[in-house]
Amino acid sequence: MRARCKRLGVDLFFDSRREKQALEICAPCPVRTECLAKALDERTQHGVFGGATALWRKRLLTRRPDVTSWYALLVKARVVHRHQQPEAE
Ligand code: SF4
Numbered sequence: 150m151r152a153r154c155k156r157l158g159v160d161l162f163f164d165s166r167r168e169k170q171a172l173e174i175c176a177p178c179p180v181r182t183e184c185l186a187k188a189l190d191e192r193t194q195h196g197v198f199g200g201a202t203a204l205w206r207k208r209l210l211t212r213r214p215d216v217t218s219w220y221a222l223l224v225k226a227r228v229v230h231r232h233q234q235p236e237a238e
Contacts, residue, residue: 152178
């Protein structure tokens with residue numbers, strides 16, 4: 150429901166000539182972490198998901214074959230990151 154691409158056609162996210170545009174849409178998306186985790190967990194081989202190109206995801210999967218749940222890893226990393234943010238002045 151909160152996905153920034155909700156009302157956009159999917160073609161944009163599968164058109165390599167428009168990858169930059171798709172990445173710009175993903176960048177501030179509130180469900181980016183979940184979207185990226187799903188694409189990684191499902192080994193989605195095409196398209197831009199979660200602010201990552203298919204090539205970038207392939208490299209990540211190759212580098213980390215030990216990860217069984219990207220969802221668990223990325224959500225945990227987001228929580229840890231949030232707790233490490235400096236206090237607002
Ligand atoms: S991060 Fe995922 S849900 Fe959000 S705009 Fe990109 S493709 Fe759509």
